[in-house]
Amino acid sequence: MDERKDEAGLVRRGLFGLSAVGAAAGAGLGLLAPAGATAQTLGKSRLQMIKERGRLLVGTGSTNPPWHFEDANGQLQGMDIDLARLLAKNLFDDPTKVEFVLQGSDARIPSLITDKVDIVVQWMTVTAGRAQQVEFTIPYYREGVSLLLLARGGKYKSFDEMKSAGASVTVGGMQNVFLEEWVHKALPQARVDAFESPDATLQALNARRVDAYMADQSAGRWLMQQAPGRFIDAGYGWMPNSYASAVKPGDPVWLNWVNTVYKEAMMGVDFDYFAASYKKWFGIELPTPKIGFPTEFA
Structure with a gap:
């Protein structure tokens, strides 16, 4: 889940921001301003501008x-990077024709509004508040929180077992209000134990000081991919939120084109590419879409 504020104005991230595998990776990277980004010309879609520029920002x-x-x-690399390269492939028949503008999560909306980028593909949670500033594409992932357990030697093997155990269960997570x-x-x-970082929480689980590690479901799935047979998902997720890409408002041609690419990746011609990414990053086997009548309209 990404940064966002609740109704009381409190930041609702910081708990699972980095997976334990990569918490320290990439420290010190700032906003890299791309060369040649141009403001949208009245009457010309960004789609046409990108084609003329020859690369996607x-x-x-x-x-x-x-x-x-x-x-x-x-x-x-990563799921967001795969999606960006898929857009470039469909724009130029070349997945390398994309320039990545590295930015913090607080720069996502400003970078769109100031035309520094064409699109944000950065684990962005869809909210009604953000939808007043940007236009979201169709979602490509449903995030939430879940419980990571030890596959061997742990006290519990499922969410149902933990729920039945009541106060005997200790859950660890990153310190957060x-x-x-x-x-x-x-x-x-x-019982709840708070730790200063995802790494410290994972160490507590490995040392059996806690029975479960509460993490973003995607981070938990990634850890399971990195250490096969070491961890299991408890089988229950909650607090759902949708991840989508975002574009600057006012350009239905560009938004519709991106949505077309995403939809056909999920249901049509680029399904194999999309399914391979889901398998690689989350360990999720997507079912092949049924042929015949489009089931999404049923």
Whole structure:
């Protein structure tokens, strides 16, 4: 989940911002301003401008696996990066014709409004407040929180077992004013231990000082991919929120084109590419869309 404020004005992130695998990766990277970004000309769609420019400008991050992070060679990778390259492939028949503008999460909306980027593909949660400033594409992931357990040697093997155990269960998570509230939404009687970082929480789980690690579901799935057989998901997720890309308002041609690419990646011609990304980053096997009548309109 990304940064956002609740009705009381409190920041609702900081709990699971970085997965334990990549919490320290990419430190010190700032906003990189691209050369040649131009404001949208009245009457001309950004789609046409991008085609004329010859490359796509994408705002994203570099420190949050499995969404966007650097590999051992300093190359960006992750689900958001795959989606950006899919857009470039459909624009130019070349997935490399994309320039990534590295930015913090607080720069996502400003970079769009000031025309520094064409699109933000950066694990951005859809909210009604943000929709007053940007236009969201169709969602490509449903995030939430879940519980990571030890596959071997742990006290519990499922959410149902933990719920039945009541106050005997201890759940660890990154220190946050909402930590106890979030845990108790799923496990009202559980004890809660707060840690200063995702790494420290994961170490506590490995040392069996806590029974479960509450994390963003995508971060938990990534950890399961990195250490096969070490961890399991408890089988229950809650606090759902949708991830989508965002574009500057007022250009229905550009928004419709991006939505067409995303939809056909989920349901049509680029499904194999999309399914391979879901498998690689989340360990999720997507079912092949049924042929015949389009089931999304049923």
